[in-house]
Amino acid sequence: MADEVREIARAARRAGKQLARRPGPERRSILLALADALGRSEARHDLAAANEQDLESARDSVAGGELSQALFDRLPLTTEKLEGLCDGLVHLAGQKDLIGVATLTRELDNDLILTRVTCPLGVLGVVFEARPDAVPQITGLALRTGNAVILKGGREAQRTNAALVALIRATLAAQGMDPATVTLLEGREQVDSLLKQDGLVDLVIARGSGAFVRHVRSRTKIEVLGHAEGLCHLFLHASAHPRMSAAVAVDAKCSYPAACNAIETLLWAPGAEEALGLSIAALQEAGVTVRGCERTRAQHPDLQEATEADWSTEYGDLTLSIRGVDGLQQAVEHIERYGSRHTEAIIAQDPDAAAAFVAEVDAAGVFHNASTRLADGYRYGLGAEVGISTGKLHARGPVGVEGLVTYRWLLEGVGHVASSYGPGKRKFTHRRM
Amino acid sequence: MADEVREIARAARRAGKQLARRPGPERRSILLALADALGRSEARHDLAAANEQDLESARDSVAGGELSQALFDRLPLTTEKLEGLCDGLVHLAGQKDLIGVATLTRELDNDLILTRVTCPLGVLGVVFEARPDAVPQITGLALRTGNAVILKGGREAQRTNAALVALIRATLAAQGMDPATVTLLEGREQVDSLLKQDGLVDLVIARGSGAFVRHVRSRTKIEVLGHAEGLCHLFLHASAHPRMSAAVAVDAKCSYPAACNAIETLLWAPGAEEALGLSIAALQEAGVTVRGCERTRAQHPDLQEATEADWSTEYGDLTLSIRGVDGLQQAVEHIERYGSRHTEAIIAQDPDAAAAFVAEVDAAGVFHNASTRLADGYRYGLGAEVGISTGKLHARGPVGVEGLVTYRWLLEGVGHVASSYGPGKRKFTHRRM
Numbered sequence: 001m002a003d004e005v006r007e008i009a010r011a012a013r014r015a016g017k018q019l020a021r022r023p024g025p026e027r028r029s030i031l032l033a034l035a036d037a038l039g040r041s042e043a044r045h046d047l048a049a050a051n052e053q054d055l056e057s058a059r060d061s062v063a064g065g066e067l068s069q070a071l072f073d074r075l076p077l078t079t080e081k082l083e084g085l086c087d088g089l090v091h092l093a094g095q096k097d098l099i100g101v102a103t104l105t106r107e108l109d110n111d112l113i114l115t116r117v118t119c120p121l122g123v124l125g126v127v128f129e130a131r132p133d134a135v136p137q138i139t140g141l142a143l144r145t146g147n148a149v150i151l152k153g154g155r156e157a158q159r160t161n162a163a164l165v166a167l168i169r170a171t172l173a174a175q176g177m178d179p180a181t182v183t184l185l186e187g188r189e190q191v192d193s194l195l196k197q198d199g200l201v202d203l204v205i206a207r208g209s210g211a212f213v214r215h216v217r218s219r220t221k222i223e224v225l226g227h228a229e230g231l232c233h234l235f236l237h238a239s240a241h242p243r244m245s246a247a248v249a250v251d252a253k254c255s256y257p258a259a260c261n262a263i264e265t266l267l268w269a270p271g272a273e274e275a276l277g278l279s280i281a282a283l284q285e286a287g288v289t290v291r292g293c294e295r296t297r298a299q300h301p302d303l304q305e306a307t308e309a310d311w312s313t314e315y316g317d318l319t320l321s322i323r324g325v326d327g328l329q330q331a332v333e334h335i336e337r338y339g340s341r342h343t344e345a346i347i348a349q350d351p352d353a354a355a356a357f358v359a360e361v362d363a364a365g366v367f368h369n370a371s372t373r374l375a376d377g378y379r380y381g382l383g384a385e386v387g388i389s390t391g392k393l394h395a396r397g398p399v400g401v402e403g404l405v406t407y408r409w410l411l412e413g414v415g416h417v418a419s420s421y422g423p424g425k426r427k428f429t430h431r432r433m
Numbered sequence: 434m435a436d437e438v439r440e441i442a443r444a445a446r447r448a449g450k451q452l453a454r455r456p457g458p459e460r461r462s463i464l465l466a467l468a469d470a471l472g473r474s475e476a477r478h479d480l481a482a483a484n485e486q487d488l489e490s491a492r493d494s495v496a497g498g499e500l501s502q503a504l505f506d507r508l509p510l511t512t513e514k515l516e517g518l519c520d521g522l523v524h525l526a527g528q529k530d531l532i533g534v535a536t537l538t539r540e541l542d543n544d545l546i547l548t549r550v551t552c553p554l555g556v557l558g559v560v561f562e563a564r565p566d567a568v569p570q571i572t573g574l575a576l577r578t579g580n581a582v583i584l585k586g587g588r589e590a591q592r593t594n595a596a597l598v599a600l601i602r603a604t605l606a607a608q609g610m611d612p613a614t615v616t617l618l619e620g621r622e623q624v625d626s627l628l629k630q631d632g633l634v635d636l637v638i639a640r641g642s643g644a645f646v647r648h649v650r651s652r653t654k655i656e657v658l659g660h661a662e663g664l665c666h667l668f669l670h671a672s673a674h675p676r677m678s679a680a681v682a683v684d685a686k687c688s689y690p691a692a693c694n695a696i697e698t699l700l701w702a703p704g705a706e707e708a709l710g711l712s713i714a715a716l717q718e719a720g721v722t723v724r725g726c727e728r729t730r731a732q733h734p735d736l737q738e739a740t741e742a743d744w745s746t747e748y749g750d751l752t753l754s755i756r757g758v759d760g761l762q763q764a765v766e767h768i769e770r771y772g773s774r775h776t777e778a779i780i781a782q783d784p785d786a787a788a789a790f791v792a793e794v795d796a797a798g799v800f801h802n803a804s805t806r807l808a809d810g811y812r813y814g815l816g817a818e819v820g821i822s823t824g825k826l827h828a829r830g831p832v833g834v835e836g837l838v839t840y841r842w843l844l845e846g847v848g849h850v851a852s853s854y855g856p857g858k859r860k861f862t863h864r865r866m
Binding site for chain 1: 674797
């Protein structure tokens with residue numbers, strides 16, 4: 001099994017090198033061909049049939065309690081989603097090529113020229129829970145940037161994923177590319193082997209729940225891009241506009257409660273009582289179970305009681321905790337202590353309060369008068385999204401194509417050696433070119 | 434102990450936030466003040482005295498076999514090194530400010546503006562083996578980019594490091610900054626605690642041997658910047674200029690054998706026999722023990738025999754292995770298999786061979802007709818160097834200030850929510866500003 005996956009990774013590495021050497025316009029035309037293929041009615045029919053089979057099994061699993069409703073909700077590959085995926089691929093094809101770009105050229109000495117040139121990472125391992133749209137999305141990003149990709153999706157979406165990868169490999173072959181550029185793994189053992197291929201796999205992208213990403217991280221030495229948690233807050237400042245607060249709170253909690261950019265806790269400061277009242281009413285109207293701290297329940301005695309554990313809980317469903325704070329500073333401290341540095345938002349009419357919040361909060365996204373749910377690569381205009389990173393290195397927040405690119409330093413001399421330089425010897429010229 | 438280090442990290446985080454909020458010119462003047470302080474004769478005297486004490490103990494340790502000569506050689510803080518450090522700080526102060534720069538501004542919709550703004554990482558944990566020059570170097574890079582730093586150097590350099598950090602903290606205080614911005618830890622237990630402060634420490638920089646970096650990596654969940662290995666090659670192509678080959682080989686092996694950018698293996702192709710012969714003679718003349726494969730020993734029977742283990746060995750001293758290959762492709766395969774993706778070089782007069790080598794080899798640095806020893810932040814003109822990364826994410830190769838910077842996404846709206854957008858609803862404008 002390990003040998004088999006190592007062979008897949010080796011083949012991917014070779015295929016990726018071929019892809020990286022192709023000129024940018026060729027990589028672009030692969031994406032357009034892929035969008036075409038996904039748009040054809042036979043393909044739609046095959047994909048719908050495979051997806052329907054997956055949905056059928058998944059319904060049983062939900063009924064049997066083996067699959068959560070949140071995961072089930074990500075499973076359907078609707079026509080609407082497919083249209084979005086095709087649009088995303090076309091958009092991505094139209095973006096400028098990020099490979100082979102000299103981002104720095106410097107003369108170090110006569111005839112000694114240093115160039116920093118962008119290049120693909122190499123081979124991406126992508127593991128994700130049920131959500132088949134990740135397959136064309138991530139494949140598109142990988143191909144655009146000259147990377148090979150090895151995918152492993154959730155068992156629940158296996159048939160849909162297989163149909164998608166078959167379509168992608170057929171498109172690659174039709175374009176004269178090596179189908180080994182994109183491979184789908186099956187079974188848990190293959191994932192375990194994949195995670196051991198440090199040296200062959202350059203980056204693991206993990207998409208799924210916090211527990212899932214932590215699990216992946218704990219089993220590999222390869223660097224993992226993913227958000228282990230999405231514990232986001234919305235803070236209602238004393239100057240918060242009441243109706244705006246309610247509208248943003250409902251959107252941030254309810255428009256997709258399983259998403260990592262949904263909020264888990266609402267914070268409010270004295271002065272924001274009206275905003276709080278309207279928000280609670282609107283949230284309850286939308287079916288949210290609201291839990292309040294003592295200070296909140298003093299105003300809204302009907303709420304369930306929130307405990308210390310609530311502040312650290314990523315519900316992922318229609319539950320929200322609310323905490324009253326003394327003011328902006330305490331809100332920032334709460335976020336610093338309990339937040340996952342994903343996306344944090346303030347509602348405030350007072351620009352100084354907003355500026356202080358933005359200056360103080362350390363998170364990938366800091367929003368003013370906008371819903372945390374807007375934190376997303378597509379909404380940011382990055383084309384498609386590789387994932388959202390709550391780490392600070394390489395790429396932060398929603399990660400698009402630039403997250404799949406690295407660089408090399410190329411040095412061209414005529415026999416230059418280090419020992420020629422130093423005190424009393426030759427000096428570097430360090431001239432930008 | 435853990436509590437003590439956590440308190441140091443919390444204080445560093447607060448101090449870092451203060452530093453980050455200062456305008457760029459203030460951070461610059463701290464560096465100039467630091468260069469001034471290091472240049473003063475009393476400071477030089479104190480540092481020399483502390484360093485002499487460290488050297489004295491270290492001499493005993495070398496004699497007793499507890500400290501390697503390679504580590505000892507990094508210990509002296511000579512006037513020459515101090516001059517270089519002052520120059521580095523002044524140079525760094527003169528570089529442009531990387532903090533608070535909007536690298537992208539985009540209108541997502543009317544009155545909904547997205548900005549990507551650079552910011553410091555926060556708190557850096559730096560662990561390094563004996564080599565006190567790392568203290569002002571890394572501190573300079575950290576302060577320039579608004580980061581706080583917690584340092585732990587080798588036991589052998591403890592007195593020198595303490596004298597340097599005392600000088601830095603006094604300079605910070607004199608500039609009205611919080612001395613907690615820079616702290617030196619003592620003892621191994623404090624390092625263990627430091628490595629557990631994920632959530633408070635944003636990046637660990639590890640500088641030392643491969644074994645040391647691997648040890649650090651294995652004990653922390655925090656991301657580690659460092660090169661676990663430096664197994665570099667020099668390939669003599671059939672078209673290699675013989676005297677250039679010998680000069681580069683000697684520099685790449687001998688100018689600092691303990692450095693990570695020194696070569697461990699020389700590869701040669703048929704046609705490069707003269708280059709090989711001159712190289713071996715020059716290397717032996719320079720005191721290098723040369724081990725050859727069968728093909729190499731067929732030409733040079735006096736060489737020691739190289740075994741399979743040699744290809745994976747980072748000697749770190751005046752030992753070199755030599756392997757004959759069929760040609761460029763086999764050289765590339767050898768490097769792919771045994772190299773650590775640090776720096777790889779080819780000597781060739783044939784430009785096509787050089788281009789093929791550069792296209793095929795996956796490493797942070799790929800050099801043509803130049804010594805691998807030139808792979809260094811100072812030589813590249815990056816100011817000082819944080820370290821060399823053989824990872825592909827974030828920063829690759831020699832890492833300067835840009836490796837200590839991340840970014841945040843700021844979104845400013847007037848109550849915008851995600852559910853307003855989608856098929857049949859509002860569209861994002863995604864207009865670059």
